Amino acid sequence: MKERTPKYDQRYLAAVDAAAAVFAEKGYHAAGTIDIAERLNIKQGSLYYYFRSKEAALEAVCLEGIRHQISYLQSVMDGENSFAEAIQKLVIYTLSSLEERSDYMIVFDRHRQVIPLEKRGNIRDQSNTYHKLLEDMFEQACQKGELKPGQDIHISVRAFTGLLSSASSWYQMKQSIDLKVVAKQYSDVFLFGSCAV
Amino acid sequence: MKERTPKYDQRYLAAVDAAAAVFAEKGYHAAGTIDIAERLNIKQGSLYYYFRSKEAALEAVCLEGIRHQISYLQSVMDGENSFAEAIQKLVIYTLSSLEERSDYMIVFDRHRQVIPLEKRGNIRDQSNTYHKLLEDMFEQACQKGELKPGQDIHISVRAFTGLLSSASSWYQMKQSIDLKVVAKQYSDVFLFGSCAV
């Protein structure tokens, strides 16, 4: 919508941040553009200087949200990690994202689908990228013999993301428990199962 | 709201069904009372003979949705199942619920929290009941030595429900793979983990 000068970027990012916070707190539909504006200390109409529409604001939040996840995942894959280590790091990162960037996580998780299919291209692209990377990671682990044989990789990936998102729901009712303990157990369930023997 | 004559029950359930379908498809906020009415072939205003308000319709859907889960969970616990068997049955039941009653599952999963805390009593009660039952089940399994030692039961339960809900997201983009195969793998991940050795 605008070329990005550094100064503009700063304000724009603040706008995205405000949108994330408001959407996370109230939910996309229940949130009003006026809430976002107020949080930015500007008037409602001025929001449209940053976003073409409320929906565009949501898209911006989602995009910004997933960008971080992708780049961390990328960095984990680039590093020298065993499969088990990688899984643990991703769980930890997800849980700590939930502390530091919870707004973006929640909005992405819960409200992404509000954007109508036709306009979901950008988000879908990013989302696909993320899943593709994960699948690559599982694939490589499989070839190194780090994964149990005979399991469909797509389902494994999905089971893993399901676990991650259950962590998200956990965050909402979190009783202040040590993050690392929780992360350890989550990854252990995924890696080694819950069943004795 | 009304005494339940058989005939009334039938129409009322159709109304709940319609609400579930509409909420699931569009999301609670994006859905209009008019959409529900249209699906019932009645006029917008007439809806108010079935529901005191739109929110009441949501509550009815959620309640109806969880009722099934609870009663199935109850039946599994009453039967003579090992922990592993119980887990498998629950995964299968959830997946097949997603085929047969997906609307209710989706609405409960995604929109339950729209109902303001003050009015969420009924649903919370049911929800608590469900979690409590699950925790009991895990507790018993633990005492029988069927569960790995040293894991926090609350987290295990949550990890399990996270897995279940990942199945929900799977359902939405399902590539028609045999339900039992999928269920097997999902439970295997939970029970035995993904990691070789």
Add this chain to the structure above:
Amino acid sequence: MKERTPKYDQRYLAAVDAAAAVFAEKGYHAAGTIDIAERLNIKQGSLYYYFRSKEAALEAVCLEGIRHQISYLQSVMDGENSFAEAIQKLVIYTLSSLEERSDYMIVFDRHRQVIPLEKRGNIRDQSNTYHKLLEDMFEQACQKGELKPGQDIHISVRAFTGLLSSASSWYQMKQSIDLKVVAKQYSDVFLFGSCAV
């Protein structure tokens, strides 16, 4: 938008009427939906019971406006009129429409083109019908030798409608002059010209 019961028709027509009046007075864009509502003694939002949108109201006005012109033109063509008589009757009818239904005439004349091309189908259809009828009439007159030879019929028709619309602009600054005198002169100009000899 609604099935037409007689009672509904009456109210609906009143709504179209109000829209016509407001659009004619202020112009489509300068007019607010609230103005129309006020004229109907209902609240702004209630307008949308009758019209899907402000634009739909405009379309309704235009359609209603041209309907009368077409049916009168049709009746003139069905009667036994010489070309000169027909022209005169049409001029008179147009001028008196301007007294009795000026709102519709003005709106059709000035604001029809606000409706975007894609949605102008209905109006264009009616408009084409009107022009087609006129062309038929001129064609027949031509064959009976009532028209000067060597003139392109399309241009003649257009010159005639131009004259009619100049009558419309006349109406706006009308000084109370006898309608029949004016109509006579207008048709005379068209039929016999302004130039001596």
Add this chain to the structure above:
Amino acid sequence: MKERTPKYDQRYLAAVDAAAAVFAEKGYHAAGTIDIAERLNIKQGSLYYYFRSKEAALEAVCLEGIRHQISYLQSVMDGENSFAEAIQKLVIYTLSSLEERSDYMIVFDRHRQVIPLEKRGNIRDQSNTYHKLLEDMFEQACQKGELKPGQDIHISVRAFTGLLSSASSWYQMKQSIDLKVVAKQYSDVFLFGSCAV
């Protein structure tokens, strides 16, 4: 608003031109100041160096539009033309104006009345001048016996301008027919009528 240095004049005229184009295309109300600015490759706010307001831009366009018509009409009257010749020249000039300056013609024709009566002084003055000149011309023709007797001159003038404006509507849907042929027929209708005998 500014003293007119040659350079300023040039830019100013470009601005008027842009406004004319935009108003003609979208209509005054539907057109935004931003559209005009974009066409000039400047930013919205910068427009206000050329026009005090959007309305002032419209006024400028109208004034510029009619200036040409008046000066041509003046020149025709100053020359030695019979009434029939004068009419023909005016029709031709109008039609070719529609090719070369259609924006100004259209805007003047359709949107002049947007300017509120209080502020319409300038335009009205010019408009009156134009009509007055035409009436003078007809009056003189009448005295020379070039006009049919017994016709009200005001109506004749108006019938003539109606014809001219019908040419305008013709222009919009023009099927590219030779301008002179069209002009000939338009003036013939006005001068000699359409009716045989």
Add this chain to the structure above:
DNA sequence: TATGAATGAGATTTCATTCAT
């Protein structure tokens, strides 16, 4: 039980305009 008609409060969006830089 059902509906037609209306309401009213609020939501998003648009846009001419201003002004410091």
Add this chain to the structure above:
DNA sequence: AATGAATGAAATCTCATTCAT
């Protein structure tokens, strides 16, 4: 002369809800 940022007022439209019939 130009712009980036913001404003504020208004405008259209939506929608859950009500109620007389």
